[in-house]
Amino acid sequence: MNDVLDVALRLAIVFVVFLVAPLLVGQTEHKVMAHMQGRLGPMYAGGFHGWAQLVADGVKFAQKEDVVPAAADRRVFQLAPAVALLPYLLVLAVIPLGPGDGAVGQVVDAGIFFVLAVMGIGVLGSLMAGWASANKFSLLGGLRTAAQLLSYELPMLLAAASVAMAAGTVSLTGILDAFAWWWLPWQIVGALVFFVAGLAELQRPPFDMPVADSEIIFGAYTEYTGLRFALFLLAEYAGIVILCALTTVLFLGGWHGPFGADGLGWLWTLLKTALLAFVVIWLRVSYPRLREDQLQKLAWTTLVPLALAQIALTGIVKVAIN
C-alpha cells in the first residue's frame, strides 16, 4: 500500500509541476518581453504586477466556444491537442530534480531514449492538427513542422548521444552521477547544438516558421479556439520547460553546483532551468525569424557537422582519459 501511495504522490507532484511551471514561464515571458521592448506588460490582473494574467487567460479560453470547422476531420481535429500535450507530461516524470532516486518521478533505465522518443510523438499532434483542419494554411504549417522536425531531430539525437558516450550510460540519473565540472567546456558544442535543435523542435522563435503569422496565420493551430487552442499553447510552454530542464540535466550538471549539492541540489536544477528559459524568451525578443531554406541549411550544414565533431571529440577524450 505504501508503494502505491508513493507512486500516486510522485505522479500528483509531477502533474502539479506540469500545470504550474508552463504558466510561470508564460508569465515571465509576458513581463520579460514587455520590459525588453520598453513596455510594462500585464499590470492589472491579480493586482501585483499582473501576476494572475495567465489565470485570467485560462478562464477566458475555457469560456470560449469550441469550434470544429465543418469540413474538418472531426475526431483527428479533436484528438490533436491531447497528442501534442501528453508526451511532455510523460517526459517530465523522468527528469531528475535532485540527487538520489527520491527526487525524480520515475527512474527509467534508458532515460535519454525515452525522453527523445516521447518528445518526438508530440509533433504528431501538430501534424494531425494541420491536416485535419481542412485549411491550406494549416496544412502548410503542418508540413513545415514535419520538415523542421525531420531535419532537427538528427543533431539533437547526436548531441544527446555525445553526453551518453561521455557518461557511459543512457540513464538520466546515471549521467548526473557521472558529471564533473570539466564536462561543461568539453560538451559545450553539444550543448549548443542540443539547445538550438530543441528550440527548433518546439517551433520557438527564431525557428517559428511553421506558425509564421505574416505568412500562414498561425500554421497548424489556425482553426483552433477555446480550450483546445489553450492546450496547444500549454504544450509549447511545457515544451520550453522540458527542453530547458533536459539541457540542464544533460549538459549543465543538473543538481551539481559550486556548493550545497546535497541539500539544495533541486534548487540548482530549478535555477539553471529558469536561466535557460529566460534565454529562450530573450531569443524570441531579439532574433528575427529564419526563412524556411535558412532553417534547413542551418540544420544540415551547421548543426549536424558540429554534432558529429562533438561526438568525435567526446570519443577521443574518453579514450584518452581511460
Place this chain on the structure above:
Amino acid sequence: MLHTAPPLLASATGDHPGFLSPSGVEIAFLLVGLATLGAAVITVTTRQLVHAALWLVVALGGLAVEYLLLTAEFIAWVQVLIYVGSIVVLLLFGLMLTRAPIGRSPDADSGNRWVALGVALASAAALVWVVVDAFRTTWIDLDGPAQGSTAVTGAFLFRNWVLPFEALSVLLLAALVGAIVLSRKRNTDTSTGKGKSTGPTGRPGPIGTPGKEEQR
C-alpha cells in the same frame, strides 16, 4: 502456424507455469497484442489515407508496449523513436506533400490486394515459424531483473552480433547514397515543375526542399 502450437504447450508443462495459468503480464501482453493486431488491420483496410498512417502509429506504439512487457526496454524506446517519431512523420509528410484528402479516397486501392495478402501471410508464417523454432525453449523471467536493459542489449549487439550490425549499416549507407544520387539526377533532368504539386483537393504543396528529407 497451427502445428507449432502443441509442442510449445508440451514443453511448457515441464518446470514452467505454461499458458494455462497466465500471470498479469501475460494477460496484458495478449490484450495489447490484440489491440495492435486490430490497429494493423484497420491500417491496411481503411479507405482514408491519413487515418491509415495514424492507425499505424497505434500499431507501432502497441509493438513498443509489447517490447516493454518483454523487459526489452531499450528496444521499446528505439521503436518509438525511430518508427513512431520519424518513419510515421516522414510518411505523413509524404502524404501531405502529395495527396491527403479529408474523407475517403475510393481510388486508393490496388488490384494486387490479394497478392499482397498472400505475401503478408507467407512472411508472417515464416517469421512465426522462425521465432518459435529459435526460442521455443527460452523463457524470460518477467519478475526478475530486466534482461533487455540497455547495457545487456549493447553488449549482445557489439560482442555477438557485430558483423550483422555492420552489414546492416553498410546496407543503409548504400541506400542513403542511392537516394541522394537518384534525387540529384531527377533534379537535373526536370529543371522546372518543382513545388507546384497540387493534390486532388486543390491543396498546394509546399515550396520546401525536396531531397533533403530523403537523406534520413
